[in-house]
Amino acid sequence: MSQYAIGIDLGTTYSCVGVFRNNKVEIISDENGKRTMPSYVAFTQNGERLIGHMAKRQAKKNPKCTIYDAKRFIGKSFYDPIVQEDIKKMSYDIVKGKKNNILFKIPVGEEIQYFKPEEISAMILEKMKDIASNYIGEDITKAVITVPAYFNDGQRSGTKIAGKMSGLEVLRIINGPTAASVAYGLDNINVNEDTTKNILVFDLGGGTFDVSIVSLEGGLFKVLSTCGNTHLGGEDFDNQIVEYCVSAFNNLYYDDTYSGTSCYAGCIRLHRKIKKDVNHFFRYIPCIYKNNDITTHTKAMMRLKKSAEQIKKELSTTLISEIELDSLFKDKDLYLTITRNTLEELIEESLHLCMKPVNQVLMDADIDKTSIDEIVLVGGSTRIPKLREMLRNEFMNKKLCHSIHPDEAVAYGATVQAAILNGDDSEILQNLLLVDVSPLSLGIKTAGGIMNVMIPRNSTIPNKKKEIFSTSADNQDFVTISIYEGERLIVKDNHFLGEFTIQGIQPAPRGIPKIEVELLVDSNGILTVSAKDTLTGNNKKIQIEQSNAQLSEKDITKMLEYSHTYKEKDELKKYIIINKYNLERVAFEYKKLIDSHVGITDNQRIIIEDEIKNILKLVQNNDVTKVMIEEQEQKIKERIDPIIQSLTNVL
DSSP states (O other): OOSOOEEEEOOSSEEEEEEEETTEEEEOOOTTSOSSEEOOEEEOTTOOEEETHHHHHTTTTOGGGEEOOGGGGTTOOTTOHHHHHHHHHOSSEEEEOTTSOEEEEEEETTEEEEEOHHHHHHHHHHHHHHHHHHHHTSOOOEEEEEEOTTOOHHHHHHHHHHHHHTTOEEEEEEEHHHHHHHHHHHHHOOTTSOOEEEEEEEEEOSSOEEEEEEEEETTEEEEEEEEEETTOSHHHHHHHHHHHHHHHHHHHHTOOTTTTSOHHHHHHHHHHHHGGGGGGGGGTSOGGGGGGOGGGOHHHHHHHHHHHHHHHHHTTTOSEEEEEEEEEETTEEEEEEEEHHHHHHHHHHHHHHTHHHHHHHHHHHTOOGGGOOEEEEESGGGGOHHHHHHHHHHTTTOOEEOSSOTTTHHHHHHHHHHHHHTTOOOGGGTTOEEEEEOSSOEEEEEGGGEEEEEEOTTOEESEEEEEEEOOSSTTOOEEEEEEEESSOSBGGGSEEEEEEEEEOOOOOOTTOSOEEEEEEEOTTSOEEEEEEETTTOOEEEEEOOTTTOOOOHHHHHHHHHHHHHTHHHHHHHHHHHHHHHHHHHHHHHHHHHHHHOTTOOHHHHHHHHHHHHHHHHHHTOTTOOHHHHHHHHHHIIIIIHHHHHHHHHHO
């Protein structure tokens, strides 16, 4: 058993691994001498499995058997709209499993095999594990694995499952920006000094985007807020370049729409024509192409994909680049010049999407831009000059930190955390403490469909909250606990995670039974819910499994946008639902009163019965307004309260 634990940045496009020894972090090179490894898995015709650089090198020749971007599908439903769009862009086949889960359909030799995203991720993690074990000379069994800060419960669970499948004991699932802040803090913060810094960690990787605000005070790394997009990154920029190249190719050989114009000018005009629908470009290509549709040729598309990635990297340091692909499709060549300006035009909308989460984390942390001391750039896509310019403009020329390696920072921080959790007693680690947060609010459904938030978003983790709830009807012998995540006040507008039922509650009037509900978010951000009948001791527990937590990226983004856009409407809806429920409860209490109280006069009985009818009529009205509720409450105050007071005085 090794004395070391490793930190792994399981990336969408590239992965990285490190170990802490000799009082420092060592980022480990693979057998090719590279410190980052492509997150690719491939299978040859003879059934051999290739991982990393070897898998990526043969991707153009073997596209149907080469799996990449597996992380984008982990913990997702096959019917997620974004998954459906991604499927069209992959060179390999993706099919639906029995529980609407995702399966990669791969021909391995003469057989067809099916792999889950977690299995492919496990293969990559196992490779990382082997690289570290060979480097250290001992079998590594423990690791900290990073995920995007905005991964939901299902995606975190899926990542942990992948870690177990790879033979690793997962010490912790840690958010990528939090890990990157550690890499920054160790070099820029003196743990013995009482100074505070607010840094904005801007993490734009190959497939995901995260932004977090982290407060650094001595050795304390406290995440104040986090936001992001689990489907935005360098891969999307690559796809936009590919789409541009496809338009140029078709314009040159098959489309006479722009006859007489140059290929370059033509594709510029074509791009502008479809710019508003660029993500759905593949559906734009006319049917007249028939067998001339290059997008159906997987090898050609893989060649374009590789060239696009290279073009993107080159244009971060140069102003012009060229694509030269001989016999790309049906013996037709593609020679295309792309400038940095053209690239910036292609990805402009995606770059602007990055600014929304930036504004969101500032709002959530309740700080303004002037309170940010430094902006830490993480992820290969932060090398794009236009993005850096946008950030400088957004933060009034605030300093952009280049002191940490953008491709290695996340693995670096994960490695530090792995060493701490593994009990490393190095002096530099003694005063370090990471405080992370949950990305979405968690709560349960209560009467009227209200979302009772027990753990708000951006709450520190691990976190545990308990609340007492009761029945909503007389003699109710069971209670169903329904769990949701999201930011809206009404549960139907949030994401359902799971539910369970407590049976055997002793019959009693509504509100009398006491059901204790506990939500526990562990250090990995994974949720467990338990409930107990305090009288009978009946209890039940559920850990939210990945199959239940299939929240789309669009839904996550909408949750936050709608929580602000519809805040007033939601508050009004909540007011109406709660007060209708309270009025209904009052009506039943009044009915019990007139049925049981011997001192009530006939006139008093008539008044109360009349008001009960008015209340129940209002409660059943779907178009009830706040004014109507207030008027009814005033009638109760004027007509019923004096009667109740007189009966109380008699007693």
